[in-house]
Amino acid sequence: MSGTVIALLGAALAVILPGIGSALGVGLVGQAAAGVVTEDPDKFGQTLLLQALPGTQGIYGLLTGFLIMQRIGVIGGNLLDLTTGQGLAVLMAAAPIALVGLLSAIYQGQAAAAGVGLIAKRPEELGKAIIYAVMVETYAVLSLLASIMLLFGLSL
Amino acid sequence: MAIAEMKKVFLLAHRQEREKIIALLQRLGTMEINDVTAGRAWEEMEALMEPGQAAADLADTEARLAEARYCLDFLQRYFPVRKGLLEQFTGGKIALSSTEFSRCGEQREQMHGIYLSCREAEEKLTALRTERTRLQAALNELKPWAGFPLPLEEIADTKRVRLSLLAIPVNQMPSLQEALAEKAPAVMLEEVSRDRDQAYCFLLCLAEDEAVVGLLLKDAGANPVSFPGLKGTAAQNIAALEEKEAALQREEEAVLDGIKELLGERERLMAYYDYLERERAQKAIGENFAQTGSSFLVEGWVPAGALPDLEQSLLKESKTAVLVARDPLPEENVPILLQNRGLAEPYEVVTKMYGYPHQNELDPTALLAPFFFFCFGICFSDAGYGVVLALLSYFLSRKLKLAGMGRQLLQLLFMGGISSAFFGVLFGSWFGDLIPIKPLWFNPMEDPMRMLIFSFGFGIVQIYCGMAIKAYRSIKEGKVLDALFDQGGWYLFLTGLMLLLLPQARAAGQWMAIAGAAVLILTQGRSQKNPVKRFFSGLLSLYNVTGFLSDVLSYSRLLALGLATGVIAVALNSMGGLLPKGVVGFILLVLFLSGGHLFNLVISGLGSYVHTSRLQYIEYFGKFFEGGGKAFRPFALNTRYVQVEEEERPVKDVA
Numbered sequence: 107m108s109g110t111v112i113a114l115l116g117a118a119l120a121v122i123l124p125g126i127g128s129a130l131g132v133g134l135v136g137q138a139a140a141g142v143v144t145e146d147p148d149k150f151g152q153t154l155l156l157q158a159l160p161g162t163q164g165i166y167g168l169l170t171g172f173l174i175m176q177r178i179g180v181i182g183g184n185l186l187d188l189t190t191g192q193g194l195a196v197l198m199a200a201a202p203i204a205l206v207g208l209l210s211a212i213y214q215g216q217a218a219a220a221g222v223g224l225i226a227k228r229p230e231e232l233g234k235a236i237i238y239a240v241m242v243e244t245y246a247v248l249s250l251l252a253s254i255m256l257l258f259g260l261s262l
Numbered sequence: 263m264a265i266a267e268m269k270k271v272f273l274l275a276h277r278q279e280r281e282k283i284i285a286l287l288q289r290l291g292t293m294e295i296n297d298v299t300a301g302r303a304w305e306e307m308e309a310l311m312e313p314g315q316a317a318a319d320l321a322d323t324e325a326r327l328a329e330a331r332y333c334l335d336f337l338q339r340y341f342p343v344r345k346g347l348l349e350q351f352t353g354g355k356i357a358l359s360s361t362e363f364s365r366c367g368e369q370r371e372q373m374h375g376i377y378l379s380c381r382e383a384e385e386k387l388t389a390l391r392t393e394r395t396r397l398q399a400a401l402n403e404l405k406p407w408a409g410f411p412l413p414l415e416e417i418a419d420t421k422r423v424r425l426s427l428l429a430i431p432v433n434q435m436p437s438l439q440e441a442l443a444e445k446a447p448a449v450m451l452e453e454v455s456r457d458r459d460q461a462y463c464f465l466l467c468l469a470e471d472e473a474v475v476g477l478l479l480k481d482a483g484a485n486p487v488s489f490p491g492l493k494g495t496a497a498q499n500i501a502a503l504e505e506k507e508a509a510l511q512r513e514e515e516a517v518l519d520g521i522k523e524l525l526g527e528r529e530r531l532m533a534y535y536d537y538l539e540r541e542r543a544q545k546a547i548g549e550n551f552a553q554t555g556s557s558f559l560v561e562g563w564v565p566a567g568a569l570p571d572l573e574q575s576l577l578k579e580s581k582t583a584v585l586v587a588r589d590p591l592p593e594e595n596v597p598i599l600l601q602n603r604g605l606a607e608p609y610e611v612v613t614k615m616y617g618y619p620h621q622n623e624l625d626p627t628a629l630l631a632p633f634f635f636f637c638f639g640i641c642f643s644d645a646g647y648g649v650v651l652a653l654l655s656y657f658l659s660r661k662l663k664l665a666g667m668g669r670q671l672l673q674l675l676f677m678g679g680i681s682s683a684f685f686g687v688l689f690g691s692w693f694g695d696l697i698p699i700k701p702l703w704f705n706p707m708e709d710p711m712r713m714l715i716f717s718f719g720f721g722i723v724q725i726y727c728g729m730a731i732k733a734y735r736s737i738k739e740g741k742v743l744d745a746l747f748d749q750g751g752w753y754l755f756l757t758g759l760m761l762l763l764l765p766q767a768r769a770a771g772q773w774m775a776i777a778g779a780a781v782l783i784l785t786q787g788r789s790q791k792n793p794v795k796r797f798f799s800g801l802l803s804l805y806n807v808t809g810f811l812s813d814v815l816s817y818s819r820l821l822a823l824g825l826a827t828g829v830i831a832v833a834l835n836s837m838g839g840l841l842p843k844g845v846v847g848f849i850l851l852v853l854f855l856s857g858g859h860l861f862n863l864v865i866s867g868l869g870s871y872v873h874t875s876r877l878q879y880i881e882y883f884g885k886f887f888e889g890g891g892k893a894f895r896p897f898a899l900n901t902r903y904v905q906v907e908e909e910e911r912p913v914k915d916v917a
Contacts, residue, residue, distance in 0.1 A: 149345075155868070162869060167606060172833045181836060214279040233615030238878060240872045244816070248875070254829075258710050 110178060111192025116193075116200035117174035120253070124207025124246075131215025140220040141236030142226040151230050152225055152235060156218045159239045163203075163211035165200025166250040169201045171258050192262055199256035208250035215241035265625045267566040268894070269587040272560050281317075284544045287560075288578055291567035291898025294597050296562045302591075307559070314551030314558060320527055323542045324772035326370065329377040330519065330535040335526055336380045341519055355905040356529055363906045366530070367536035373534050376527055378521040383521050390514045397507045402501070404489070406462040406494035410454045414492045414499070424467050424475075426661040429460045433686045434482040435557060441478050446471040462487070513516030539901055547897060557582075563597050563894065566809035596621040599894035605629040608673035616879050618891035626887050629731060630878045633724050638678040640720070641707075641823040641870035644831060646693035647684025648864050652679025678871070689824070693859055694831025706821065707828055721817030721881070722760075729753065735886065747785035748801040754778030756810055779804060813881045819873050827866040834858040 140151035172181075174196055179185045188196070220234030271293065275283055287293050298304060299313050366626075407414075407427070417425050430438065435453075442449050450466040463484075467475050492499050552559045564572055568588055574581045590596045598618040600610050613619070613627045642648060646788040652675075659672040686692065692703025707715035729752065733745035755778025761771025789801030838855050841847050899906065 157863070157870070158868060159269060162865070165828065165865060169829050169833065173829060178838075198559065230344045233875070236872055237615075237876060240876050243873075243881075244819070244876070247822045248815075250826065251818050254822070254825055256712075 107189045109188030109196075111195035112193030113174060113188055113191065114180070115139070115182075116204075117171040117178075119197075119204045120174065120200040121209075122167075123204040123209060124163040125152050127208035127211030128161050128164030128167075131163070131211040131213075131218070132157055133220045134215040135160060135222060136213075138222040140221055145226070149229065150227065152229060153222050156221050156225070156235060156239065159218050159236065159243065160211045160215040160254035162187050162243060163207040163214070163246045166203055166246060170200055170250065170253045170257070172244050173245075173254065174200060176218035177257060177260070177262055186262055188262060192260070195260055196257070199253055199260060201253075203246070203248035203253040203258075207246050210242055210246040210249075214239050214246075217242050264601050265619060265621070265623075265891075266894075267675055268590060268596045268599070269566050269569055269901065270590055270766060271562055271564045271572075272559060272586045273576075274557060274586075275310065275563075275580060277553065277558055277581050279582055280558055281544070283560075283576070283580055283583060284547060286575055287897055288540065288544060288899055289576060290568075291571060291896050292572055293564045293897055294549060294561045294820050294895055295549040295550050295560060295562040295897045296557055301561050303529065303561075304552070310560065311552040311554050314548050314553045316547075316549045317545035320542070320545040321506040323538055323545055326374070327535065327538040327542055328487070330373065330531055330538060332376050333373075333380045333531050334528070334535060335525075336384060337521070337531075340518065340568070341525055343528075348467055354530060356903055357908055358533060358904045360906050363533065364534045367541065369530070369534065369804075370395075373531065375533065376524060380674065383517050383524075387514065390510055390517070394507060394514075395600045396508050397844070398509065399504055401500060401503050401507070401859075403487075404496050404500050406455045406457065406460075407618050408500055409530045410496050411426045412464075413494050414496060415494075417488070419469075422469050426465050428463045428465055428484045429487055430463055430478065430479075430810065431460050432456060432459060433477060434501070435461050438478065438482040438484070441482075442475070445478065446474050447474055447619070461624050471797065483604075488785075496529055503548070509820060512806060520613055536901040536904045539902070543897070543900070544713045544907075562897075564601055565601075565894070567601075573882055586853065588651060590621075593647075597894035598891035600625055600627060602833060605677070608670040609634055609669045611667055612875060612878060614893075615875065616883065617889040620888055620891045623888060624731065624735065624886075626883065629727070630882060633727075634674075634683050635880055636720070637676055637820065637874040638870050639681025640717070640820045641874060642678065642682035642827055642828055642902065643685040643689055643824040644691045645683045645695065646691075646697065647827070647831075647866070648679045648682030648684070648686050649861070650679070650863060651682065651867060652676050655679060657678040669747045675867075677906050678867075682870075685824075688827075691828050691831070693855075694833075695833050695853070696831070696835050706824055707832075709827065710821060713824070714818060717820040720820060721814045721877075724817075724877075724882055725813055725885060726753070728882050732886035747788070751778055751781035751785060752810075755782055755804075756807070760808070785914045815882075816877065816881055819877070819902055823866070823873055827862065829857065830862045834862065835898055 113181040131230065135153075139149075139157055143150055144154060175181045178196065218235070218239040221239055222234045225232050271281070279838040282537040285297070298307075345572075368771075406429075410427075414897040419425060419428060439451065443450060446467060448471060449466050452464045452466075454462045454464055456462065465479075489496075529726075548558075550560070552561075564587065573585055576585055596682075598621060600613065600618070602610055602625070609627050612634060613625070613632060619625055641646070655672045659669060659676070662668070662672075664672065687699075688701060688703040690699055690705050692699055704712060729749045733749035736742070736745040736748070754774055757773045758773070758775030758778050761774060764771070782803055783797065783800035784801065786803035789794035790796040790799050834855060838851050839857075841851050841854065
């Protein structure tokens with residue numbers, strides 16, 4: 107297997123796994139939010155804000171995938187011919203956001219769904235509900251950082 | 263930068279002036295009223311006074327309030343008004359002058375009339391809808407027989423012949439027909455119609471076959487159908503019922519049209535509701551008072567700054583009121599009102615979202631304001647987005663004329679926009695790389711390590727500031743040694759450790775770290791009596807260096823979020839570059855880029871806001887702030903639908 111294909115696998119996983127996680131997380135919050143909005147349609151805006159939070163992992167994954175595509179020349183026209191070692195290095199660079207993105211999005215979705223329950227009873231506490239969800243996102247941000255630093259650091 | 267100074271206030275006046283004084287207090291909206299009988303002084307007063315009561319006609323106001331609520335809910339149910347997405351956050355209100363507002367109470371009987379019409383309309387609608395449901399059920403039963411030519415009253419047994427209508431499961435039909443042909447050949451089974459599950463059949467058989475046929479039908483799961491009391495064919499009955507239903511529908515529409523006429527009253531109902539709510543609050547507040555035969559006593563909190571105004575208003579409008587104010591006692595739970603001026607004021611939103619400071623604490627608002635300002639800018643870090651955000655929030659605050667937290671949030675975003683534009687210029691990011699302008703400082707995408715070190719540096723400055731504030735508080739409370747041992751020791755130790763990383767300062771760093779560690783080991787266990795335990799708690803406290811490390815590392819999100827904003831923008835631009843050239847391509851490009859960048863602006867803006875808040879709450883507040891204070895909630899006009907203008911409100915909205 108040529109290194110380029112392994113690198114492409116890295117790009118694909120970086121997009122796929124956090125994307126799945128975000129889809130699950132956002133879906134979970136959406137279910138909780140729809141229940142609350144049945145009772146009080148005016149809470150749509152607030153719940154939408156909470157629903158958006160577990161969506162960021164998908165964006166971080168896409169961003170990493172995009173960076174990989176740029177580094178190996180999928181975007182820009184001249185595809186680099188990588189060695190197997192280089193390809194594996196790119197795959198490893200994608201691993202942090204791919205794995206942490208997947209899991210943190212799901213757990214962040216659970217925290218945000220609980221936050222929806224919180225603002226159903228106390229709409230003034232939206233800020234606290236958001237912070238609980240953001241505590242989870244920290245680890246997605248850190249793994250994104252690791253992935254980006256690895257990609258910038260690789261010599262291809 | 264401050265928590266407003268509060269005074270405990272006692273107000274004594276003649277009972278004749280009770281209503282006037284309550285109205286005055288509510289209009290000024292500067293006093294939080296507490297239950298006198300829950301206070302400390304009550305034990306002494308109990309002999310002289312009895313607990314106050316709500317006004318006698320409170321129940322009347324509450325009943326009218328419930329009526330207005332009912333009308334508004336009723337209208338909302340049949341003709342909903344949808345709030346826009348923006349209004350859900352801001353709550354658009356009807357503007358009324360204070361004279362207009364005070365006239366809302368004059369229409370009680372008229373409003374009661376509206377209530378009665380709403381009730382009547384709803385009762386009619388319910389009755390009509392029940393009737394329609396009944397008709398529809400009957401229609402559904404009749405419809406399968408529409409093609410059956412015999413009048414329904416003629417489906418009856420004769421001496422020799424048995425007639426019946428049957429609903430038979432579709433899957434049983436073939437086997438039933440076979441069995442009938444075999445065992446009772448004289449039977450006629452004619453299918454009138456069928457749906458997904460059932461076949462609707464007309465059956466004719468001889469009286470002597472009845473037992474055999476009945477058994478076969480039972481095995482097939484057939485259900486006899488009958489229409490007692492109906493005359494004429496099924497089709498005639500259906501036509502009659504449909505006509506009836508249409509008549510009911512017309513009647514329902516007429517009632518709905520009647521409700522539509524009431525819609526014109528919706529705004530007046532809303533104003534009336536708020537008026538009654540004000541009246542209810544005035545009548546109910548008396549429960550917190552204490553009273554004698556001819557006087558009453560109010561206890562509460564007033565911000566020191568609003569006290570002269572309250573005194574003068576009382577002097578002007580009352581002949582008997584006596585106001586006594588004193589400083590809070592140490593054991594009293596003082597309500598907290600944040601009072602910040604100028605640039606720091608919008609950041610009260612951030613503090614309030616976390617919770618109010620405890621009464622003996624500093625208000626952290628002004629202390630977090632500069633850090634929030636810069637953090638947000640570094641996270642968002644795009645000059646183009648910054649300018650758009652600043653303009654957007656400026657125009658929104660112009661257009662919406664919000665009060666309280668909504669206004670503060672827009673101001674906060676405006677300043678965030680300015681900060682982002684500033685860092686965007688430093689880092690050379692204008693909608694990503696859409697407008698190529700050289701960075702004033704450096705481009706983090708080309709040199710992320712430098713940006714990472716800058717982020718950590720920023721974090722260290724903020725964390726050191728947090729520790730300094732804690733030290734300041736300890737010194738102010740007279741615990742100078744605490745400040746010296748705790749914060750002083752840590753400053754020495756951490757700074758020393760960091761200097762170890764620099765080759766030029768390694769020697770100095772080594773000694774500083776050792777001295778700091780010594781101070782910490784010797785002092786951190788000082789609450790322990792046993793010297794051995796004291797030494798080991800001191801030693802263990804050095805482990806807290808990991809807490810400092812994780813706090814600093816947490817600031818790497820400044821780099822990560824900045825890169826995320828930038829990389830998404832760059833990705834949008836290069837995807838835009840793939841679009842075909844030419845006029846159509848250019849139009850597509852403009853649409854794609856404006857939509858895409860708007861999306862990035864919202865998503866990255868939200869991310870920057872929440873992560874910046876987190877840095878304040880966890881990394882910064884953790885060093886010095888406890889919170890847990892009780893918000894100041896003055897007795898004031900609280901409206902749900904109307905915005906009363908020209909109202910004197912010297913104390914800021916504490917909503």
